[in-house]
């Protein structure tokens with residue numbers, strides 16, 4: 001079934017938001033790299049790639065539904081409150097919460113429009129957002145516990161790095 005004009009516009013907004021999340025994570029990765037935290041920087045870079053994958057999934061859905069893909073303007077990501085690891089992860093949580101709210105809005109719109117075809121995809125994303133927010137919240141909790149303890153922060157850095165293949169530069 002072809003998606004309604006309203007839903008096509010909202011899906012385009014979501015693609016733009018996922019791409020902007022990718023840019024936010026890319027910026028945060030650079031901030032953490034500059035702070036010599038390669039594990040956390042790699043974690044952020046892996047998230048950046050994941051957000052691009054999300055944009056691709058919504059793009060495929062939109063194309064399958066006969067909609068035209070039109071990427072909107074992407075805002076500059078802005079810097080976190082300071083260059084600490086905890087500020088970077090708090091910035092990431094704030095962005096994830098924004099994305100979650102957008103996915104809920106899309107779901108409500110799909111229900112209003114009687115668009116049954118998009119519901120399974122949106123449910124997957126509701127689940128995905130729950131997981132992302134929980135994962136980032138856990139890291140923030142552990143960073144709060146670490147406080148100013150440099151060795152605790154380095155431990156967390158190496159742990160996050162090993163989970164995500166750790167900040168290695170891509171090859172050409």
Ligand SMILES: [Fe+2]
Nearest residue numbers: 018021051054
């Ligand atoms: Fe996403």
Ligand SMILES: [Fe+2]
Nearest residue numbers: 021051096132
């Ligand atoms: Fe995300």
